[in-house]
Amino acid sequence: MEIIPAIDIILGKCVRLAQGDYGTKKIYSSDSLKIALAFQDTGIKKLHLVDLDGAKEGKVKNWKTIEEVAKKTNLVLQVGGGFQTEKDIKRLLSLGPHQVILGTIAVREPRKLKKFLKKFGSEKIIADVGIKNGEIYFRGWQEKTKKDINSFLKSLIKLGTKTIICTDIERDGTLRGPNFSLYKKLILKFPQLKIIASGGVRNIKDLEKLSKIGASGAIIGKAIYENKISLNDLKSMAPKKIIPCLDCKKWRGKWSVVKGIKFEKLKLAGDPVKLAKKYSNEGADELAMLDISASLANRKPFFNLVKKVAKVIKIPLTVGGGIATLSDIENLLRAGADKISLNTSIVKNPNFLSEAVKKFGSERIVAAIDAKKQGKGWKVCILGGTKVTKLDA
Numbered sequence: 001m002e003i004i005p006a007i008d009i010i011l012g013k014c015v016r017l018a019q020g021d022y023g024t025k026k027i028y029s030s031d032s033l034k035i036a037l038a039f040q041d042t043g044i045k046k047l048h049l050v051d052l053d054g055a056k057e058g059k060v061k062n063w064k065t066i067e068e069v070a071k072k073t074n075l076v077l078q079v080g081g082g083f084q085t086e087k088d089i090k091r092l093l094s095l096g097p098h099q100v101i102l103g104t105i106a107v108r109e110p111r112k113l114k115k116f117l118k119k120f121g122s123e124k125i126i127a128d129v130g131i132k133n134g135e136i137y138f139r140g141w142q143e144k145t146k147k148d149i150n151s152f153l154k155s156l157i158k159l160g161t162k163t164i165i166c167t168d169i170e171r172d173g174t175l176r177g178p179n180f181s182l183y184k185k186l187i188l189k190f191p192q193l194k195i196i197a198s199g200g201v202r203n204i205k206d207l208e209k210l211s212k213i214g215a216s217g218a219i220i221g222k223a224i225y226e227n228k229i230s231l232n233d234l235k236s237m238a239p240k241k242i243i244p245c246l247d248c249k250k251w252r253g254k255w256s257v258v259k260g261i262k263f264e265k266l267k268l269a270g271d272p273v274k275l276a277k278k279y280s281n282e283g284a285d286e287l288a289m290l291d292i293s294a295s296l297a298n299r300k301p302f303f304n305l306v307k308k309v310a311k312v313i314k315i316p317l318t319v320g321g322g323i324a325t326l327s328d329i330e331n332l333l334r335a336g337a338d339k340i341s342l343n344t345s346i347v348k349n350p351n352f353l354s355e356a357v358k359k360f361g362s363e364r365i366v367a368a369i370d371a372k373k374q375g376k377g378w379k380v381c382i383l384g385g386t387k388v389t390k391l392d393a
Contacts (some may be wrong), residue, residue: 001210002217003237004078004196005039005224006048007032012065015052016222018173020130020141022056028225036069042231043238047075048165048198048219050101054082055140058104063091070095078165080128081140089120097363101165103128106156107138107145114159122162123316123338123363126196129153131182132169141169153190163194165219171200173222178206180213187214191314202228207237241285246272247292248302248321255305258292273308280313287317288341294322295344296383301328303335310336320368321384324352326359333364343368344382347389369393 007014010025014032018024029035036047049069053061060066060082070077070092079092080101089100100120105113106127117125129152130137136152137144156164166186168179178200187195194216201207201220210218223229246257251268257275260266269275276287289309291302301322310317319332320341329340340360346353346367356365370381371393378393 001207001215002046002196003044003207003234004046004048004217004219005044005234006050006198006219006221007035007069008050008052008221009062009065009081010052012062016173016225017052019132020137020169020172022052022140024173032065033068033072036073036075038231039234040073040075042234044234045076045238046217047073047077048221049077049079051079051081052140055080055103056142058082058084058139060088066092067095070098078126080126086116086119089116089124093120093124093361097361099124099126101126101128103130104138106161107136107147107152110155110159113156113161117160122160125161127156127161127164129156129164129166130169131166137169149186150189153186153193157190157192161193163196163216165196165198167198167219168200172198174200175202175222175226175228176200177202178210178218180209183210183215184213194314204229204233204237242283243286243288243318244275244279244284245288245290246275247290248272248305249291249293255302272305273312276309276317277312280315284315286315287313289317289319290341291321292384294384295324296386298322301332303331306332306335306337318366320366326355329356329360329365333360339364339366341366341368343370347380347382347391 008016009032013027014029014035015025015027039047051060051062066079077098078101083089083100083102092098092100102113102125130141131149135144136147168182171179178197183197196217197210197215198219201218201223207218220229248255249258255272257269257272258266259269279287299322306319316338318339318341319337323340323342324345332340370385371378372381372388380389380391380393382389
């Protein structure tokens with residue numbers, strides 16, 4: 001489970017509210033960047049950043065603070081509050097591999113949400129689901145709709161939503177503990193959604209319990225600012241990713257996972273679809289899958305296998321092997337890959353890396369380096385590790 005500290009902004013200052021009530025505003029710092037940098041120093045990778053002025057007025061108001069945090073930290077930002085236009089979303093995403101939180105649009109303009117999900121990708125657009133007394137709230141939780149949570153989440157899934165932030169508004173900013181029963185019920189009912197829990201977290205035990213019931217992430221705000229959870233606690237919870245790698249090859253006419261030593265003496269290790277599902281269910285953070293002989297055999301990527309694997313896992317999938325064109329990348333992403341790993345193609349054509357990043361974004365492109373000890377140094381290998389180049393690793 002991902003731990004995500006929160007900074008709520010009013011007039012550029014770091015504040016907290018209780019139950020979404022602007023009248024309960026408490027200022028914790030006039031320097032939001034300083035707070036963000038302190039979070040970064042703990043090893044945390046992601047920050048939840050909400051423009052409360054923007055959420056209330058329906059238009060982003062604190063661009064200066066948002067851009068300062070984006071440019072002066074290495075944190076991945078989840079930013080919400082007043083995002084209504086494609087222009088605003090592009091402005092944020094131009095700053096780095098960030099995510100946009102949409103609440104009002106998710107409730108009132110589902111067609112626009114669908115458009116944004118299709119244009120920017122489901123990994124970039126998060127739906128904000130604020131719940132109070134069983135009803136959905138929006139526009140900074142100042143207005144409500146009669147939609148019930150189950151039908152609303154079903155509609156979000158149909159639109160292409162993959163991730164939501166679910167907040168029990170009555171617990172937000174109260175340090176009363178999360179609504180575990182709500183999250184457990186939603187996680188069981190909607191396994192295809194990544195559900196980030198928000199509201200009421202008071203201590204480490206709450207986070208451990210949220211992780212146990214299957215929350216994708218947990219947002220922490222007041223517990224940090226009131227010293228219920230320390231920065232040292234955050235350091236101990238900094239993410240350590242487990243990423244199994246499936247080296248694949250055609251074995252007796254069908255795709256199989258193989259393992260060897262130094263790319264030699266390969267042995268059959270199992271069925272890639274079954275192993276992918278197993279690792280996903282056992283709690284792996286991501287999965288890598290490589291066709292280790294595609295480039296050597298001048299073979300196209302394994303699009304059909306990617307489709308099969310993507311259907312049975314709930315974690316990000318990185319795919320590599322035989323990728324030589326932008327069309328290959330596009331087709332793999334359509335097949336279900338989240339990231340693309342490039343090796344041989346970018347060694348042979350260094351411009352291909354920049355072209356791929358420009359078209360698909362740096363967060364979707366991974367440069368893979370296979371290295372081999374040569375004398376006192378290390379050289380880059382290509383073609384599934386079979387050819388040593390003169391490039392210094």
